[in-house]
Amino acid sequence: MLPEIGVETVDGRRYLTLTYRRRTDDSALNYEVLGSEDLATPLSNWAVQSQTMTVNQDGLSPDMERVKVRDSVAIEGGPLHRYLRLRVTQSDNG
C-alpha cells in the first residue's frame, strides 16, 4: 500500500505526516520516513524522521501494522515546499 500523506496540528502548528503499512513478520525489512525540501537532493541526504504518532490499526491482518510518522519541520514558518518519502531497506540476513 502506498503511503498516505496528511497533516497533523501539534501545539498550534501543522506538520506533514506519512502513514504507511509495514510487515511485522519480517525483521529484515527496515522502514524509514525521510524528509527534504528539495526533490533533487539524493535520497541518502534526506533527513530521517522519527516522530511517530498514534494511528488506528483497524482492518489490518495480524502480520501488518499501520505506522504514522510526523515531519520535524512545521509548515508554518517552514520552507515553501517539503516532501516525505518512505524508504524500505532489507538487511543482508533477510
Next chain:
Amino acid sequence: MKTLLRLSLGLFLLVTLRGLRAQTVAATPPAGYWKLTARGASDSMLSAPLVKRSALLARVTAVGQDTITLAADGVADGAYAPGSGGSYYAQFVSGALEGLCCRILGNVGGELTLATDGEDLRSHALGVIAAGAAGDLVRIRPCWTVADVFGADGATLQLDAVADLPTGPYLASDAILLPDNGAPGVEKRPLTISYVTGAGWRAPGSPLTDLAAQPLPPGVPFMVRRQRADPVEMVLVGYVSQEPFQLRILALAPGEDRDVAVALAHPVDRSLADSGLFSTVASSGAITASPDALNVRDVLLEFDPERRGFALPPARRFHVVGAGWHESDAAADDQILQSGAGYLLRLRGERAVRYWMQAAPVWNP
C-alpha cells in the same frame, strides 16, 4: 473499487519488495506540501504542481469513440462522475497517449466516458490505444477543486468573503479567475468565482450554482485576486506525479488567435529549452517557430511574480526562432519556467491540434 485500489497498491508494494531482494533499498514517490502565495493588492497567477491521491490504476480493455473500459471490477456506476464532491480525470500512464489527461464525464462500471474535445479515441492523433491483457495503463485521480485549495466553508476560507456577488466588468473583491482555454481569442473573460457569505463559491450570473467543486485541471493555472494589502498563503498537500503529463492544445482556424493558460504539472522547474513547449516535431510542443525577431508569431508570456497590481500586463515575452528560444534578440533557452506559477501562450495562426509533453521527473537515487 477499494478492493481494486488495494490490489493495485499491493502490487506496487510486492514489486517494490521483490526489487529489494536485488537492490536492498527502495523508496516510495515523494509526497508533501506546496505553498501557493497570492500577493496582497494584486493578481497572482498560480498553479497546483502536486496531485491528489490516485483512485485507481487499471488496464484498458476496450476503446470507444469517447469511452475507454478499464479492467476494474466492482466500480459503482457514477463513481467518477462530476458531482458535489468533485471531478476525476483519467491519465494515460503508458502507450501512445502516455501523459494525456481527460476529464471523466461519467462511468458505468469500468467504462469511462471522457471529454475528448471531439477527438475519436479509436483513431487518436497520438496513436492507437492498446486494449486487452497488455492494454495501456490508465490512472484515475480526483481533480483539485476550488474548495480544496481555497476552503470549503467560512471556517476554512483562505480568501475574503463578499456579502453579495459583484457586478460589472471588474470585480472589486477577492476572487479566483479561471482561464477559458477552450474559447478562441485573446485576453478572454475568465470564469470569476468569489465566496459569498452564507452562500459559498459563486460566479456572477449564476448565483444559485455552487462552484465549490469547480475543478482546477492539471497543467492549467488560475489567477488569485487578492484585495487586501497582506498576502494570503494556500497550502496544497498532495503527491508528486511520477508520470509524464501531456496537455492538449486545441487547433486554430485560419486567422484565429488564441490565449492558452499553461503551467508545469510537476513540482520541478524547467528551462525553456527542456520544457518541451517547442519541438522540432511538428505535432509536438505548443509553440510554432517565428520566421525572425521582427515577425514574431507565437509567444510565451510571463508575468512578474513580484509586481503588485491588478490586470497586470505580461512582464516578459519569449518566442522561438529556428530551434532556439529568444527574448527580443537575446537567446533565452536557459530561462526557467517556475513550477507553481502560470504562463500564457499567445498562439497565432492556423494549426492542427498540438500536444505539449512534459517529461516525468527524474529523481536522484
